[in-house]
Amino acid sequence: MAYPGYGGMGGGATAGMSEQEQQMVKWMKHGSESCLTKSIMAGAMGGLLGGAFGLFMSSMAYDTPLSAQGQQITSLPVREQLKRGLKDMGSRSWSSAKNFAMIGGIYSGVECTIEGFRAKSDLQNSAMAGCITGAGLAYKAGPQAALFGCGGFAAFSTAIDAYMRMPESD
Template sequence: MPAARLPVYDAGPPCVSRAVDAFVRMGMAGVTFGAFMGSYDAVKEGYKGTGRALFVAKSAARNSLGWGMFGGAYMGLNCGLEALRRKRDWVNASAAGAITGAMVASTRSRSGIRVFGTAALFSSIATASEYLRPVQYPPTGL
């Protein structure tokens, strides 16, 4: 007997839409973080004038892309696991956080301890945030 599928409106937006939304939102957070930290680092490095502006712009762009990729990958995995398991619970967030954390850590370090530690950290943060997130996505209040 096939499992009952959720109606389109109850399932929420498609996974691609959720991933793009997360990419844009986290990308904007990355721009903000990159602008502030780039400005701070530029002063610390001694940049002035046009060199400082270019340094800040590169920092904002680099952070925007990195944060956006992380957010999009996490939300895409979370939504994909939700569709695969046909459940919306903390297990999806935990697994997606661990996989995304391992991907991020493996780009920076080849140490198995660091990859495992980062995966565990991201998994625990994602699991905790699942309990704080509204039941409806996106939270429209309807």
């Protein structure tokens, strides 16, 4: 089976490559288009974004404990204050990174699976994937929370996808 631009008749991007190299290009193309790969990449990017976001938000937090084991944190040496502050920032950043990675991976996998079943790429995929992801993340809190999670995440993901699909105006 010849893919346009990936060997076969007409050359394209794989012109001059051996059969083994053309096969490797074909496998890489299929691998990069798989739902598993897309989910892993979205999870990794979500984790990076969440870590940066968590680091920023924790550095701006004013809700750190004012006492540590019965003594005011301001009465501790500066080195100990920094140690505790950085440890708190690190744990908050890690928590945010895990949450963003999970949401990105789940959403991306669900959307890719829906797109594969429907065989088209449109806003309805985003809405359905957002609904499933939002409901799935909120189901432990009960059916009402799952319903609100479905609606909220569907609206948000559809709005973002609609914005990303807008033609550029130069």
